[in-house]
Amino acid sequence: MNLYTTDEIIDALFKAWSSQSSSKWSKDNPANGQCGVTSLVVHDLLGGKINKTALPNGWHFYNVVNGTRIDFTSSQFSEEILYMDVPSNREEAFEDTNDDQYRYLKQAILDHLNA
Template sequence: MIPWNLLDLDHALRASWAADTCSPDDQPEWQPSNPAWGHCDITALIVHDVLGGDLMRGEVHVDGDQRGFHWWNRLSSGVELDLTREQFQRGQRVTAACVVERPPGPLRRWDEYLLLRRRVIEHLGHLPEPAI
């Protein structure tokens, strides 16, 4: 196995995001110019697979109205790592951050998660088994 670093993981995820792995709720607004859009949940889960730590979730607000949730990671060191934060380009605010338990078993977006994992593995060569 060839060693890789966090930058390699970041590049592999970014190269793997596409319309077919975007959340169905966000797919109508997904564009190649904003590839992180709709990928926060499954990206955070893959980072969790690799680095462990906590899963974080916050509420996304636009003009005072909640428009969904945003997911990211808090590593065991306490550092928060958000590889999809740049998706918010229209004044969205993320509030009410909290730690959430990893959903047990197959996820709501299991097929998209597995597809994104396969693409990341194509770039990196290996990932730890999912923490399900």
């Protein structure tokens, strides 16, 4: 059983996302560039799998938890995502981020969830 609901995690993500978790972040589009780092932190919190799908600007990462696709960063896109559900892993998702961004987001999420 997971300690946190997806609604609690989404709320914490929107509070935590910043230029410290992605160089593409903006106030107008807080999820922009957050897919790799978010999929890693969500994987830490909820387990499951990390999947990816090809988009015009490269791979987009998201989570599959208990067989259900959960894309916490889909709001960054204005167009509909046609999910390919290609199996991925932490190593591939980590290529989309770095240690500092990952550590920052994980700690910020935990701070918001445990507040």
